Amino acid sequence: MLPLLWHDLEEYAADEAVARIAARPMDHLLATWRDLAPEEIEARLWAAAQRRWESKVRFARHRIAKLGWVDACHHTALEILGYRFNRVGMLKAAGRWPLAVWADAGIGPEEAYATLLAEQAWHLQGVRPLNHPRRRLAAYAKWARTQPDWPGQLRSLGESWPEPGGLTGFADVANARKTCGYAVWLRKGLGRLGAADRVRRPRADNLWGDGLLPLLAAAGPVARASLGQWWSMGWPGDQPDRSRQVLRMLGLGSGRQRPLCWGAAQGLLLAQAEATGRRT
Numbered sequence: 447m448l449p450l451l452w453h454d455l456e457e458y459a460a461d462e463a464v465a466r467i468a469a470r471p472m473d474h475l476l477a478t479w480r481d482l483a484p485e486e487i488e489a490r491l492w493a494a495a496q497r498r499w500e501s502k503v504r505f506a507r508h509r510i511a512k513l514g515w516v517d518a519c520h521h522t523a524l525e526i527l528g529y530r531f532n533r534v535g536m537l538k539a540a541g542r543w544p545l546a547v548w549a550d551a552g553i554g555p556e557e558a559y560a561t562l563l564a565e566q567a568w569h570l571q572g573v574r575p576l577n578h579p580r581r582r583l584a585a586y587a588k589w590a591r592t593q594p595d596w597p598g599q600l601r602s603l604g605e606s607w608p609e610p611g612g613l614t615g616f617a618d619v620a621n622a623r624k625t626c627g628y629a630v631w632l633r634k635g636l637g638r639l640g641a642a643d644r645v646r647r648p649r650a651d652n653l654w655g656d657g658l659l660p661l662l663a664a665a666g667p668v669a670r671a672s673l674g675q676w677w678s679m680g681w682p683g684d685q686p687d688r689s690r691q692v693l694r695m696l697g698l699g700s701g702r703q704r705p706l707c708w709g710a711a712q713g714l715l716l717a718q719a720e721a722t723g724r725r726t
Contacts, residue, residue, distance in 0.1 A: 499712075522658070532582075548590035585644045679709065680709070
C-alpha cells in the first residue's frame with residue numbers, strides 16, 4: 447500500500463502522535479524541561495516548530511502530487527473544517543463531491559450530511575454544536591459558491607505575499623506581526639478567498655496554519671522559509687487549553703511582548719509527542 451500513501455510511515459506515526467498528545471497532560475514535558483534555562487526552552491521549541499513546519503510542507507507536497515492543486519486545496523479545507531473528530535467524514539465528502547459540484551450547488555450540505563450519516567461517517571458524541579459537521583458543511587458550501595475558484599485565488603495571493611518581519615525566534619513575534627501587517631493581510635486573504643464570513647477565528651487560524659500556508663509553500667509561489675516565518679508567528683488558533691497554560695508557564699505567551707503564537711503551540715505538541723507519544 448506504500449504507493450497509495452501521501453507521506454511515509456514515520457510521518458504518519460509522528461502526526462498521529464501529535465494528534466493523540468493534544469488531549470494528554472503535559473506533565474512529562476514540564477518535568478523534563480523544568481530545570482532548563484529560558485533560552486534553552488525557547489531554542490528547543492523553536493527547533494521543534496521548524497520540524498513541524500517542514501513535515502506539514504512535505505505532506506502538502508505529496509497531497510498536491512496525488513490530487514492536483516485544486517483537489518488538494520479542496521480536501522485540505524474540508525478536512526480542517528472537520529475538526530479533530532470528523533476529519534475522516536469531511537475527507538469522504540471532499541472525495542465524493544469535487545469543488546465544482548459544491549460551487550454549482552450540485553450537492554447541498556444537508557444532502558451530503560445525510561448521505562454520509564447513513565454510512566456512519568460522522569463522529570457526533572461530544573461534538574459542540576458550533577463544530578457539528580452539518581454546520582461546517584453548510585459553511586463550506588457558502589464559501590465555494592462565493593468564490594468557486596478559491597484555490598486559484600490562493601495561488602494568486604501567494605504571488606504578492608509580503609516578506610515577514612525578520613522572525614528568528616519567538617521573542618520576535620510581536621514585532622514581526624506589526625512589521626508585516628499580519629492581521630490586515632490575514633483579513634485580506636480570507637476576503638479574497640471568499641472565506642471571510644464562512645470560516646471565523648480561531649478556526650481560520652487553523653485553516654492558515656494547518657492547510658493553506660503549507661500548500662503555498664509546497665506549490666512554490668512563495669519561498670518556503672518566508673512562509674515558515676508567517677506560519678510561526680500566526681495566531682494560536684484552536685489549541686488545547688492545557689497547551690496554552692504550559693506555554694505561559696514556559697514564558698511563551700505572557701502578554702503583548704511575548705504573545706501566544708501558532709509556531710510555539712505546534713512546537714510544544716511535537717516536543718511532547720517526541721518525548722512520549724512514539725513510545726506509547
